[in-house]
Amino acid sequence: MTRIIERLSQIGTQYDALFCDLWGCLHNGKQAYPAAVAALQSFRQGGGKVCLMTNAPRPNALVIAQLDRMGVPRDAWDLVVSSGDAAQDAMFAGAVGRKVWHVGPEKDDGFFTLVPPEWADAAPITRVALEDAEGIVCTGPFDELTEAPEDYRARFLLARQMGLPMLCANPDIVVDMGETRIYCAGALAEFYEDQGGSALYFGKPHPPIYERARRLLGLGEGARYLAVGDGINTDILGARQEGVDALFVTGGLAADAMGPDVENPDPELLQEWLATRLQDPEYSIGRLR
Template identity: 60%
Template sequence: MTRILSSFSEVSATYDLALVDLWGCVHNGEVIYPAAEAALIAYRKAGGKVILVTNAPRPEAGVRERLDAMGLSTDAYDAIATSGDAAQQAMLMGAVGTKVWHLGPDKDDGFFTDLPDWAKDRPAIERVSFDEAEGIVCTGPFNELTETPEDYRGRFLAAKARGLKLLCANPDIVVDYGETRIYCAGALAQLYDQMGGESLYFGKPHPPIYDLARRHAQKLGLAFAEDRVIAIGDGIQTDIKGGMAEGVDTLFITGGLAADAFGADVEQPEQAALDAWLQSEAQSPSFAIGRLR
């Protein structure tokens, strides 16, 4: 049975490293959660290390800039591993060709412009029209607030007929932007797969982003011993599934995407409701908590 915690500090001393999700865990896309920030600062003061592991489809620098703008203290984390970095590396290695069609909003342009130093030794990636493309790089819908995956069915039929691969820079299906639920690149890639197309994934729950987190851990002087690492997040099929696949303990934030499933008090999930829901999701996190605190 998944143990419900009242605070992260109940178990935090057991772990040297916390892999912490951002959206739905540390912020809601608009504001930082003060209790989560305080919990991470306290954990680091006690000697723990924090790597923010996010499915944001942007390189680390862009995520850090956004967190600074939102006011997250740099005392709350040590490093950032992003799906954008992992997926960008694959793109630069030619995973979907050198001429790509970018499916996503303008705010994700940094995926193509904020390149690592080693990229200068690779063939240049050119953004082209759909008709000229050798592959698709998807960072999300063009308009996150109004569009759904179905808006792309026609374009995906044409892409499938041409045998184009789709590189998904953010495997999340949905996130809550404030009080509004919006679709992410993962929802588009999921539809493309269902239609018989081929999507490539590099964020949670897939291994590449955890390989990136391991490299960050090494830079922090940690050996990434599985029994001393905990993955924290509100995505049961991303944060928790991915953490379990890596062999580490997991802390499920019930007050995120699935908050309505666990009772009237978002801060206090009901054990029976939680157990039944987790069984339906075929996942078994080590711990659960209403919100990170």
């Protein structure tokens, strides 16, 4: 049974490093949460390492720039690992071919233009029309504020008939941008699979992003990790699959199901909600603080 805690400091000394989610935990897509920032700073001051682990479909340099714009101080984290990093590795390795149809907004162009140094000598990836593509790279809807997966039915049916594999750069289904819930690449990839297509995933809860984080943290065997996040099928499932403890932030995506006080989840509602999803994280907290 999950233990509801009030502050990260109650359990922080048990762990060497955090895999901490961004959207719904550290910020809401528009502004940072001061209490969450303070909690991460305190964890680091106590000797812990903080890896901000996000399913953002962009290289970590762009994620860091966004954090800077939100005013998240750099002493709140040690490194940032994004789904975009892991997915870029696969794309430049040719996982879905070298001529790809990009499904996503212009803000994700850096996924293609910011080539990691280790892939500088790789054959280029060219974005082409669907009819000329060898594969699909999906970073999200073209217009995330207005579009839903159903809007892609005709194009995805054609892509499936062409046998195009899809690389999904963000396994999240939805996120909350301020007060607006928007679809992510994971929703489109799931819809494509429903149409008979095939998709490859590289963010949480899939192994590549955790392998990258562990390698960059360099803590070695025996390190104790705590995954922090509000995504039950990404952060919490990923933690279970990786064999690490989890802290479920109930005041994120699932806030409406946890009672009237976002800071203090109703224990009975929380247990019932977790049971229906076959998840039992070690800890839960209303908001990261």
